Amino acid sequence: MTLTFFFSDLEDSSGLAERLGADYAPVLTHVRELQRDSLERAGGEEVDSRGDELFGVFTDPSAAAAAALEIQRAFAGRAWAGAERVLVRIGLHAGEAERAGDGLVGIDVHRASRICQAGHGGQILVSQDVMSRIESAAKELGQFEFRGLREPERIYQLVADDLPDEFPPLRNVRIRERGLSAVIAEDSTLLREGLARLLEEADIDVVGQAANSDELMLKVRSYHPDVAIVDIRMPPTQTDEGIRAAREIRDRHPQTGVLVLSQYVAHTYAVELLSDSAEGLGYLLKDRVADVDEFTAAVRRVAEGGSALDPVVVAELVGRKRGNDPVEQLSPREREVMELMAEGRSNQAIGQCLFISPRAVEKHVTSIFVKLRLPAAAEDHRRVLAVLRFLGS
Numbered sequence: 001m002t003l004t005f006f007f008s009d010l011e012d013s014s015g016l017a018e019r020l021g022a023d024y025a026p027v028l029t030h031v032r033e034l035q036r037d038s039l040e041r042a043g044g045e046e047v048d049s050r051g052d053e054l055f056g057v058f059t060d061p062s063a064a065a066a067a068a069l070e071i072q073r074a075f076a077g078r079a080w081a082g083a084e085r086v087l088v089r090i091g092l093h094a095g096e097a098e099r100a101g102d103g104l105v106g107i108d109v110h111r112a113s114r115i116c117q118a119g120h121g122g123q124i125l126v127s128q129d130v131m132s133r134i135e136s137a138a139k140e141l142g143q144f145e146f147r148g149l150r151e152p153e154r155i156y157q158l159v160a161d162d163l164p165d166e167f168p169p170l171r172n173v174r175i176r177e178r179g180l181s182a183v184i185a186e187d188s189t190l191l192r193e194g195l196a197r198l199l200e201e202a203d204i205d206v207v208g209q210a211a212n213s214d215e216l217m218l219k220v221r222s223y224h225p226d227v228a229i230v231d232i233r234m235p236p237t238q239t240d241e242g243i244r245a246a247r248e249i250r251d252r253h254p255q256t257g258v259l260v261l262s263q264y265v266a267h268t269y270a271v272e273l274l275s276d277s278a279e280g281l282g283y284l285l286k287d288r289v290a291d292v293d294e295f296t297a298a299v300r301r302v303a304e305g306g307s308a309l310d311p312v313v314v315a316e317l318v319g320r321k322r323g324n325d326p327v328e329q330l331s332p333r334e335r336e337v338m339e340l341m342a343e344g345r346s347n348q349a350i351g352q353c354l355f356i357s358p359r360a361v362e363k364h365v366t367s368i369f370v371k372l373r374l375p376a377a378a379e380d381h382r383r384v385l386a387v388l389r390f391l392g393s
Contacts (some may be wrong), residue, residue, distance in 0.1 A: 002094055003059060003094065003097060004059070004093070004133075005108065007054070007092075007112050008053065009051075010031065010086065010087070027080060027081050034071065034074050034078075038071045039056045042058070042063040047104055048102075061130050061133040064092050064130070065092065072088070076122070089116055089117075090125070091114075091116025092124070093115055093127040094127065094130045095109075110149070114149060118171050124158040125155055126155070126158060128155075131156045131222055132208055132223075137158070138157060138158050139157055139165070140223070140224070144174065145173065154223075179203055180226045181227075182206050182207065182299065183206070184210070184229045185212075185216035185230045186209075186211070189211075191286075198289070204299060208222070208223050211234075212235045216234075217245060220249055221253075224255065228258050230249075232262040250281075257280035260284070261289070284309075288310055307342070307344040334364050336354060337350055347362060
């Protein structure tokens with residue numbers, strides 16, 4: 001069973017004890033009572049308390065987040081002895097643990113404690129595992145490496161209009177350089193986990209997985225990934241949920257690329273996705289995943305704003321050409337170059353596929369722009385316009 005671990009402790013407790021003297025003990029008592037009351041009202045269970053630290057556990061991550069916010073509001077609105085500012089930092093993480101006597105033990109417990117220790121008084125830090133299960137407002141702080149823990153953790157800070165939201169950098173952590181991030185939406189658990197493993201081995205960070213379109217949109221809103229990999233058919237109807245979600249992502253989250261996976265080519269869906277732009281868009285048949293290098297390269301292209309269209313998709317769409325089309329003016333070699341361009345290949349990759357020099361590719365691309373009557377513009381923009389015109393979108 002997945003639990004949400006709650007850790008808190010006072011900021012500068014040693015200095016507070018020295019300044020308050022005999023008044024410190026009653027202040028600490030009030031601190032504990034205040035937090036215990038909030039945990040109890042939210043359905044949490046106290047596991048342990050040592051000194052100024054408190055360890056609690058929840059079965060509902062949303063209840064844990066609500067309790068943490070309530071505690072910070074109570075601390076902010078309370079007058080403390082000696083006009084001191086008493087501040088508590090809180091860390092939340094979801095995972096598993098084993099009972100050991102009256103306590104809980106496990107690596108996830110240690111992770112929750114480390115997350116708490118990285119924060120500052122008045123701050124609530126939550127892990128990615130908690131963030132994926134709640135809908136509280138939060139801002140992403142980044143991915144960090146924690147002392148004593150092998151795996152890094154993406155950390156978020158809960159925010160509210162009536163609480164401070166600006167704090168110094170996290171403590172005792174090392175920032176992990178951000179790579180590409182992805183969310184996967186696929187109702188087949190086996191395929192979803194397989195895709196996640198492939199991407200992780202290619203150093204693409206899978207920040208969320210979803211089994212339906214609602215979960216997908218929640219993960220995209222929460223994590224702002226570079227790319228969303230979306231099955232074209234998902235529950236509940238197994239028809240066009242993936243396409244509708246892809247369109248919504250492109251409308252509401254334009255910084256997130258979308259790579260659609262399909263069992264077969266669906267002309268209508270492909271044309272619908274390409275109707276506005278091919279930037280940050282991919283459409284691949286699921287069979288293409290078997291070529292791991294090609295698949296991960298396609299994911300990277302889409303995440304970086306390029307396109308990745310399956311050769312079968314390109315061939316099907318090109319076959320729909322109408323009369324009086326400027327594409328008909330392209331030479332056989334230019335059509336080959338254009339088809340590879342539509343797949344999202346760079347000039348260098350096109351040259352390698354066709355066994356011609358980069359200079360020859362550039363000449364063909366320039367000729368394509370002229371024949372398709374594309375206006376002078378940035379190279380990347382003209383390539384996108386050429387792809388759209390070539391595919392008849």
